[in-house]
Amino acid sequence: MSVFEDIKESVIAGNAEKVKEYTEKAVSDGLDVAEILNVGLIAGMSVVGVRFKNNEVYVPEVLIAARAMRIGMTVIKPLLANSTVRERGVVVIGTVKGDLHDIGKNLVAMMFEGAGYKVIDIGIDAPSEKFVQALAENRPQIVCLSALLTTTMVKMKESVAQLKAADVNVKIMVGGAPVTKTFADEIGADGYASDAASAVDIANELLAF
Amino acid sequence: MELKPDFNRIITTLKHKEADRVPLAEAAISYEIMSQFLGKEVVDSDIESQVEFWTKAGYDYVGLTVGMMQPGKVTEDSAISKMLKSISLRDTADQESDESWNLEKKSFIHDDMDFENFPWEEAAKLDYSKFYEVQKYLPEGMKIIALSGKIFTLTWMLMGFESFCLNLVLNPKLVEKIFERVANIQYEALRKIIKIPNVAAIWAVDDIAFGTGTMISPAALRQYVFPWYKKFGQICHDNNKFFFFHSDGVLWDVLEDFIEIGVDALHPIDPTCFDIEEVKKKVTGRLCIIGNISNEILMNGTPEQVADLTKKRLRVLAPGGGYMIGSGNSVPEWAKLENYKAMIETVQLFGRYPIQI
Numbered sequence: 086m087s088v089f090e091d092i093k094e095s096v097i098a099g100n101a102e103k104v105k106e107y108t109e110k111a112v113s114d115g116l117d118v119a120e121i122l123n124v125g126l127i128a129g130m131s132v133v134g135v136r137f138k139n140n141e142v143y144v145p146e147v148l149i150a151a152r153a154m155r156i157g158m159t160v161i162k163p164l165l166a167n168s169t170v171r172e173r174g175v176v177v178i179g180t181v182k183g184d185l186h187d188i189g190k191n192l193v194a195m196m197f198e199g200a201g202y203k204v205i206d207i208g209i210d211a212p213s214e215k216f217v218q219a220l221a222e223n224r225p226q227i228v229c230l231s232a233l234l235t236t237t238m239v240k241m242k243e244s245v246a247q248l249k250a251a252d253v254n255v256k257i258m259v260g261g262a263p264v265t266k267t268f269a270d271e272i273g274a275d276g277y278a279s280d281a282a283s284a285v286d287i288a289n290e291l292l293a294f
Numbered sequence: 295m296e297l298k299p300d301f302n303r304i305i306t307t308l309k310h311k312e313a314d315r316v317p318l319a320e321a322a323i324s325y326e327i328m329s330q331f332l333g334k335e336v337v338d339s340d341i342e343s344q345v346e347f348w349t350k351a352g353y354d355y356v357g358l359t360v361g362m363m364q365p366g367k368v369t370e371d372s373a374i375s376k377m378l379k380s381i382s383l384r385d386t387a388d389q390e391s392d393e394s395w396n397l398e399k400k401s402f403i404h405d406d407m408d409f410e411n412f413p414w415e416e417a418a419k420l421d422y423s424k425f426y427e428v429q430k431y432l433p434e435g436m437k438i439i440a441l442s443g444k445i446f447t448l449t450w451m452l453m454g455f456e457s458f459c460l461n462l463v464l465n466p467k468l469v470e471k472i473f474e475r476v477a478n479i480q481y482e483a484l485r486k487i488i489k490i491p492n493v494a495a496i497w498a499v500d501d502i503a504f505g506t507g508t509m510i511s512p513a514a515l516r517q518y519v520f521p522w523y524k525k526f527g528q529i530c531h532d533n534n535k536f537f538f539f540h541s542d543g544v545l546w547d548v549l550e551d552f553i554e555i556g557v558d559a560l561h562p563i564d565p566t567c568f569d570i571e572e573v574k575k576k577v578t579g580r581l582c583i584i585g586n587i588s589n590e591i592l593m594n595g596t597p598e599q600v601a602d603l604t605k606k607r608l609r610v611l612a613p614g615g616g617y618m619i620g621s622g623n624s625v626p627e628w629a630k631l632e633n634y635k636a637m638i639e640t641v642q643l644f645g646r647y648p649i650q651i
Contacts, residue, residue, distance in 0.1 A: 145459040
């Protein structure tokens with residue numbers, strides 16, 4: 086088994102120590118940092134994402150895998166700056182104003198990180214202005230809005246409008262328990278994800294990867 | 295139309311037989327909705343008005359909350375919030391800020407030391423006074439359902455969800471200890487509640503799933519959570535009480551578990567992701583179901599849309615008993631009164647057996 090496979094399987098198993106060990110070995114062997122990232126770390130999280138989507142693993146297993154992947158990322162982070170590897174994209178994510186729920190948002194954020202995106206999490210109870218500010222500061226390709234309540238979901242419309250006014254090119258995705266594709270279309274969102282596992286797939290489609 | 299409460303209607307339905315009409319059932323209805331319905335303010339301490347509401351709206355029971363946490367969001371009135379504010383935050387300058395006591399924003403138990411230092415004895419001091427005060431207001435035929443539970447939710451809230459999930463894998467003994475402590479408190483409360491006159495059922499409110507399935511694996515639920523709820527069910531049945539359970543989300547993988555642990559009725563069969571007609575086919579004669587008029591339609595729909603959906607549910611699900619009409623989650627303050635009334639009035643008009651819609 087190649088060291089990339091070892092890294093990938095260790096991410097899938099959520100074994101942070103082994104991920105660190107194999108990633109350090111790959112670095113010391115002079116292997117390409119892009120391959121360590123894509124063929125090792127991201128490939129492992131990708132498998133976890135599919136299994137999560139299929140209800141073969143659950144939130145704890147996803148978080149353990151994400152934790153393991155992050156440890157591998159800390160090993161290669163100093164090398165990434167000097168490499169040609171660039172993050173896949175930048176995502177701003179937050180739960181809308183009046184809503185305190187963050188489980189779903191955090192899972193989506195983890196899936197994006199696992200897929201190689203840089204994630205800016207602006208937290209819960211975020212008014213439209215905070216989304217717009219994050220847009221200006223970070224120039225993301227994707228902004229994700231989350232809501233768990235029917236009452237807070239309605240805040241998304243205002244946020245979508247303000248974001249589009251600020252940057253007509255940014256892709257806006259919405260999600261959360263009460264959100265539907267119909268609602269997403271009505272408020273002018275570019276994408277809707279019914280669950281954390283499919284959010285990355287939708288984003289990739291929007292950015293035509 | 296004068297409505298006479300009769301809990302026997304619910305008992306007949308739970309036994310998968312047809313009563314005189316389909317019962318209404320709800321885990322939580324906001325005081326704002328009660329106030330609008332009655333045309334006067336209803337507050338938590340006003341038990342008489344609460345009974346008036348449940349009677350006039352057509353229910354056969356009064357729902358009263360007890361336990362460490364209210365169903366729904368964490369509030370200042372929750373027993374655990376009051377305890378956290380008075381004990382854990384006593385010396386903290388920011389104890390008035392809900393950032394410091396609200397379990398939706400802050401977690402308290404991260405390691406064994408936090409567990410040992412947590413004021414469990416204080417958390418176990420629950421207030422049952424409402425259950426005694428209500429006795430003098432109950433009309434004939436009306437019973438009490440005690441809303442309780444939250445073993446899973448309270449455990450992860452005390453730890454923070456991410457910390458809970460990581461520790462479930464990395465330090466399961468800590469998680470198990472917290473589950474056991476929380477469950478013991480809720481179980482001891484249950485043992486007291488079922489002895490109170492006119493308490494006919496316990497309704498455990500504990501969201502264990504979301505739109506794609508259970509939050510943790512069914513195996514973990516069977517290890518840590520369901521054994522406790524089996525004890526809940528057992529003690530209810532040993533005392534001729536019934537056991538209701540509320541969870542949002544998709545529950546296919548644990549539907550048989552609910553039956554096995556003794557749940558008599560399951561709510562709300564989440565309309566956003568869980569097909570109630572398919573569920574009914576699977577559990578007919580074995581598990582009563584309650585629901586599932588969606589909260590979105592209660593908020594954004596019209597009375598006609600609510601009435602149409604309610605009639606559809608009655609037509610398809612009510613024949614043969616084993617079904618009660620309720621919301622898709624709860625009746626919160628942001629539901630439109632006219633839509634809520636459309637739901638309950640449709641049951642009164644079209645919910646008589648035999649169903650002829």
